[in-house]
Amino acid sequence: MSKTPVTVLGLGDMGTALARALLEGGHPTTVWNRTAAKAEALATEGALTAATAGEAVAASRLVVVCLLDYDSVRQVLSPLGEALAGRTVVNLTNGTPRQARDLAAWAAGHGAEYIDGGIMAVPPMIGTPAAFLLYSGSPAAFAAHRSVLDLFGESHHLGEDHGRAPLYDLALLSAMYGMFSGVLHAYALVRSDGVAAGDVAPLLGRWLTAMSGAVDGYAQRIDSGDHATGVVSTIAMQSAAFGNFTGSARDQGISPELIAPIGALMARRVAAGHGHEDLTGLVELLTA
Numbered sequence: 001m002s003k004t005p006v007t008v009l010g011l012g013d014m015g016t017a018l019a020r021a022l023l024e025g026g027h028p029t030t031v032w033n034r035t036a037a038k039a040e041a042l043a044t045e046g047a048l049t050a051a052t053a054g055e056a057v058a059a060s061r062l063v064v065v066c067l068l069d070y071d072s073v074r075q076v077l078s079p080l081g082e083a084l085a086g087r088t089v090v091n092l093t094n095g096t097p098r099q100a101r102d103l104a105a106w107a108a109g110h111g112a113e114y115i116d117g118g119i120m121a122v123p124p125m126i127g128t129p130a131a132f133l134l135y136s137g138s139p140a141a142f143a144a145h146r147s148v149l150d151l152f153g154e155s156h157h158l159g160e161d162h163g164r165a166p167l168y169d170l171a172l173l174s175a176m177y178g179m180f181s182g183v184l185h186a187y188a189l190v191r192s193d194g195v196a197a198g199d200v201a202p203l204l205g206r207w208l209t210a211m212s213g214a215v216d217g218y219a220q221r222i223d224s225g226d227h228a229t230g231v232v233s234t235i236a237m238q239s240a241a242f243g244n245f246t247g248s249a250r251d252q253g254i255s256p257e258l259i260a261p262i263g264a265l266m267a268r269r270v271a272a273g274h275g276h277e278d279l280t281g282l283v284e285l286l287t288a
């Protein structure tokens, strides 16, 4: 059976990886990029190149969009208007839940199905078992195109609300940035004492892997609102130690700006009488 033709709008690092996965999956793939030269390599691999976004959209009923941000998506899609009618747009551009819902309403107004997505991978991971992607929007449209989307990585459909995929995407990326902030601070700290980052890396990796085990238990505390039962590392204890983080940064001449905020939150929570609780209690300060 012939494979579904797919159009890809946007050939940055990620769009190129997506288009390549489609080509490897045997799909007739039409590509467009604002800077046309970025399509040249894919053309030698079998992609059909379109001179305009309109021409690219006309080539396929399934249109994958992967641009820098929603402003660029709007700039590219808005002039196309009715040309999108009857097509399914899968937008894998990073954005907010509100942006996704607004774009979904705009697409519906132009007779297009719209699926929003978030990519939990870097470009070299696309098409490998390490990649997973989040989707939300019409379950029927997702089911119709799932076999194509599975070429990018493991697909997770999170429901009809178009805001759900970017919500999860931003949540997962927020946790990643928290981890990366700590890693950068750790390396700055050891470097300030003449220790190479590479000397610490094996133990740091081991420590982060061990601590990632807290994710499920934290979720249970936050969902139940019980931050106090069976606590093994109270906020009071952690807050008392936190002065050493800012103190060592000061002594070693490095900025504490990546880690200081959580110390301030701990101090506030202890001052409010919650020192006996787990670190999870900080979430109440964030949502108050």
Ligand SMILES: NC(=O)c1ccc[n+]([C@@H]2O[C@H](COP(=O)([O-])OP(=O)(O)OC[C@H]3O[C@@H](n4cnc5c(N)ncnc54)[C@H](OP(=O)(O)O)[C@@H]3O)[C@@H](O)[C@H]2O)c1
Pocket (backbone or CB within 6 Å): 010, 011, 012, 013, 014, 015, 016, 033, 034, 035, 038, 066, 067, 068, 069, 071, 072, 075, 076, 092, 093, 094, 095, 119, 120, 121, 122, 123
């Ligand atoms: N790379 C990653 O690790 C990664 C991982 C997960 C998710 N993502 C998300 O995937 C999306 C694309 O990322 P990327 O890595 O491919 O970024 P990128 O390499 O910087 O590419 C950006 C793309 O957007 C296009 N673009 C920017 N402004 C435009 C405009 N006003 N009109 C038309 N096209 C415009 C660029 O076209 P030109 O070539 O003409 O500049 C290019 O195709 C982003 O939303 C990103 O957050 C990326």
